[in-house]
Amino acid sequence: MSRELQTIMSSGEINSLYLTGVTASDKVLKQSEVVAITDALDTRIDSLETSHSILLIATSVATSQEPTGLDTPLQIEFGPLQTTTDVDVSAAGAFTFNTTGRYIMSPFFQYGRTGSTGTSELLNRILLNGAQLGSSLSARIDSADTLVPWSSSIILSVTAGDIITIEIMRDSAGNNSGGIFAVNPTLAGWNDAPCASVQIYKVN
Secondary structure, three states, rough: HHHHHHHHHHHOOOOOOOOOOOOOOOOOOOOOHHHHEEEEEHHHHHHHHHHHEEEEEEEEEOEEEEOEOOOOEEOOOOOOOOOOEEEEEOOOOOEEEOOEEEEEEEEOOOOOOEOOOOOOOEEEEEEEEEEEEEEEEEEEOOOOOOOOOOOOOEEEOOOOEEEEEEEEEEEEOOOOEEEEEOEEOOOOOOEOOEEEEEEEEEEE
């Protein structure tokens, strides 16, 4: 150990030292510097944790939700009516925002189909007050008994009274089959995997 390191150890700034692969340009931090870095990280983590709060978790209890035909949109439902101070969801799956602000919406689907051939082309889209918001997203299913999980997180800036809905569709470029499906585990103690669920956070 060099005379400089011996001095640091004797000063009480650190009480143990492990060096491996040290080069001439490496720096040994003082205890006060380590504490400052740790405090800064803790502050950053606290800031991230308090930057948004969960308002609503909605889950469909349907076994499946499937469009009735090609090029026929179906509005996704997320279970029974729920109301909160900032956002409500109807039994039909319409989210009404009661408070102006910024929100994070995180939907989850399980695309699939049963008992068909060819390739199904399934799409979803998000609508704000009936008008599409952003791009459509697609999933191609080329065999029966296939499930494709899909999730997303969307940042929304809304005004009180705005309504968000989500639709899926079987595009006529593909087979007339498919939708979103739930899975019920056979092992006791495992929760169901719903066909559709969503979490909504408010950005503080």
